[in-house]
Amino acid sequence: MEWFKLAGFVICLLFLSESLTLPTNPQDADHLKTTQTFIQDNTEYITIVAFAQYVQEATFEEVEMFAKEMMALKDKCVADMALPECSGLPNDILQKSICAVEGLPQKYNFSHCCAKSDLERRGCFYLNKKADVGFLPPLPMADAEKKCQEYKQKKDLFLKKYLYEVARRNPFVFVTTLLSVATRFEDVAKTCCEEEDKASCFQTKASPVIKYLKENSAFEKTLCGASMRFGPRIITLINAAIIGQKFPKIEFKTLTSTVKHISSTDGGCCEGDAVGCIHTRSMAVNHICTNQDSISTKVKECCDKPILERGDCIVNLGRDEKPSDLSPREAKFTDSKDVCQHRDADQENFMIEFLYEYSRRHQDLSTPEILRIGEVYENLLDDCCKKENPSDCYSHAEEKFNETTEKSLKMVQHSCEQAQKLGKDGFKHECLIRFTRMAPQLSTEELTSLSQDTVKAFSVCCAQEEQFSCLDNSVDLVLGELCGVNQKRSINPAVENCCQSSFAFRRHCFYDLKSDEIYLPQSASQGLFTFHPDLCQATNEERQRRQERFLVDLVKLKPQHADVKLLSLFADFTHLVEQCCQAEGPEACFNEEGPKLEAKAQ
Template sequence: SEEGASIAQRFAQLQEDNFRAIAIVMFAQYVQGGSFGQAVRMAEEVTALARSCAAGASDNPECLKPLDRIFLDTICQEEDLPWLSECCAKEDPERHSCLLSLKNSSRAFTSPFDSTNAEAVCKNYSQSPQPLTAHFLYEVSRQRPFLYVPTILAGAARYEETLKSCCRGTGAPTPDPGECFQRQAPKVVKPIKEDGLRQEHTCGILEKFGERTLQALKLAQISQKFPRADFGTVSKLVLDVAAMHRACCRGATLDCMSAREKILHFVCSHQAILSSKIQQCCEKPLLQRSECIISAENDDKPAGLSPHIRDFIEDKGICQQFAQEKDKHLARFLYEYARRHPEFSAQMLLRIGKGYEELLKECCRSGAPESCCRRGEEELKKHIYETESVMKSSCDIYKEKGDYYFQNELLLSFTKKMPQLTSAELIKFTKQMTTIGSKCCQLSQEKLLPCAEESLDLVLGEICRRHLRDPINPGVCHCCSSSYSFRRPCLGKLEIDESFVPLSLTPGLFTFPEDLCTNQEEKLQQRKQEMLITLIKYKPQISQAQLASVTAAFATMREQCCRQSSPGACFQTQGPELIKRSEKLLSA
């Protein structure tokens, strides 16, 4: 669609149901404090206008207004939204920027599923399904005011599927709709959460490290995905994608959608020069295309691609090129390197690009660039080896120890690095890292690095955003703000946080409740992990041997007490004994 498609064109292109759904999303995202009734009323008003414009009411001046303006005017004409009056008094584009600045994404995400009230939900669904879907759109959109529209619409479609399958009358297939809702809810909620996280992640990179870093990341990713495309085409895509993220991260819903659409149109109409792997994606309905293209596999490398890019190291005119067009020269290097190496992660490619830039800075000063640049190859091999061996050794530990013990290793390491995090946060982040182990460690060597480092990057991004909200410690601060591509190696090298004052041994620090005897494995593991975290916060310098002794002593006591008729009483006498013995052991 061209810049500023008219409301009639949009209506014809999207069809009424999609148009109305997008209008509800738009109003709920812009007016988070508005009621469901207000969002639906505004959406109906705009949909009615669109319908009449599409039917040829060409004499109505409203039909000629840009779509953005129609939406914002509708918001500003709505009664009972006093907190918007200050923004609404301004002229565009200030009015738009002002409304965007009111968007607040810090609310907790509550699932739009009501499994306690499932019978009533199903009754409503059987009478009229439309309002339930509209309510889902409204709830998700006001909780996630920056989330991409297609993500929300895809969630709503999955929600409808769930209602259909869980509410099939109270006959035999699903006698208990509440239980069915609980079972099906993750299918609906998980993609919304994951997409939201990915988007926050990208916006976090843009905000913290700026447009140049985001462009470099996209250049690496697009060059890997479309290795046959020429540099000019890839550069155009990179600039368009970065501009799209700028609009989306501002929360400009319509600009974000139309920028995305233009990119999809370009990609799908240039398949011949881009990729042979996206034909099926391009045949899908518009709103499902981008998700499909993002997860499509990389195209095959072109047949005659030389394995090395010697010109970037051996060419005589290299220093002159670097001096004249620094960014373009570095971008070409990154493009040529990335399209040859689908087995590297994008973050590693950025580190290699950074290394190349440092190398040129140094070598072009030295007067003998050729011999100097050859030394760079040694550095490069070393870096590749280091990254690959970190991932390989992590996977070896994972394969040897399994989920629970691997997570405990991570807890030991991360509690020392970031003792300021709560137990719940430490367990959550290390659990996510353990899931990466289960997902990536079984892959072939050429898929391992992209899988592991890209996924890890998301978790570390979340830790860094948590640090921005509520600072953790100086070490984390340094790693989260100095360089995007070196964030993982930097956080990996952190040792014990010296600024942390260890917890003191108060009577309530270690408690041994009766539920340690539970036979629910998961609950017990969480209890033990919470105790492990407290132990490390109390003795950050604890050695592996000391930890093993304390753990063994605890296991023995737990076994003894859980065999007793009243475990609680046993823990009350044995617990303090264990603490005394451990204290002695730890001070040795």
């Protein structure tokens, strides 16, 4: 954590009591003090993250200038805490200060947010974030030697720029994740800049950092999107299922308090409340460590680590084994005569307990499948509890649970069989066509990214023993990317229906979804069949990316063509590139063959 040692400012701590419950025991007080110190030492970086996520188009110079202005505001507030600009919650102060930068709201089109206040303004800034960052320039790619020169000469500036570029391209990723990514990248730079082959070192050691960012980004965006569409209750149910599976020996009372702590972090983190996110997540980890005896013996190894490493450690812990005396099923949810009375007495905790009991008994299932079972059970009780003899009705619940899981299992098995049958390239092409047919409104880059993530999930999961849970969990994260986080994303009614109707069953919905019936393709090819000799100089990886983009754009242009026709044209395109790149005059070859391919596509 070497680069997180700067002298920060304390403005974000001045009004902490407005948003935090004051600690009641010495351990909590020590933890709060450590968290405050961390925020104090890193507020400049936290400010960069928040600003870059809220105003993604802003230049680094504008972000840096804003950070300096916030430092000046800190000095004023330390001198006189009674000043009006010093009162309020940290995120409100930050947003108010962003709005006060002369000309900025007009320049980047968020004046409408600045016209609002408090809760409404926070919501507006959140909804103004854009997940599709195609409007941003390509990520700056300096060579390794130049990177190391910048790192060694001005390490602080180099890391600020890195954090800025990552944050603006990942507007929904939690600040805690981005700070961890920056710390990891600082370690990579420190190591690789001492190596002779710096480029190879960066390529090797940066890969796990990118993987960490992608995995956390996918999960956090899925959580935030679920919260946006279905409200905070779904986050509580998701966390209950995850914790029940991971720690099956946990006491229910501890589970409910742990779920409450974890779920409370997600709202602020999703909104972009950077200081609140750090505090609530830190307190959630502290709660787990304080109650580790009733959660899992494995937690101790994480709680013994430095405070800022505990969270990732707990997330990456393997699952505990089920208690040896745990019955195959919890009969009180299906056999008791008083199920409806218990449900009506405390409906929220009733469902949390059901998911807890079911998840700890079914560690082989995915999180979405546990939630599907919960939804089936909830709908069943809604129906049964209206009947004259409810117990006769819900006594068959286990059969319905098994039917639901059997259907999900068959979907996964069939999908893996199809992927194996098509081969890696064939399956990748099918994914590109399928995603584009479903959501042609998305950018070409986003559609290729969704396809790549799907192919990767299948290649990893279909070969595993836990094929079902692995693939169902992984594909659900891809669908989280597709559905998006906020209302800035509007694709088409069919996709929106799958995203909105049920969080648990959205994979089933997408499984049956075909083409967008109302999509009107572009009338002109817009240069799709115009090829340039630079294709021949491209690396194999870049050429492959261009080929994937060609297939996506072809489907957008000719959605009425059958898959066989599209794949035939795609094969002609790859052959054309190979042929022309081997010719004496590639440009003349492209100029001659491109129009022929276009005519064939008609």
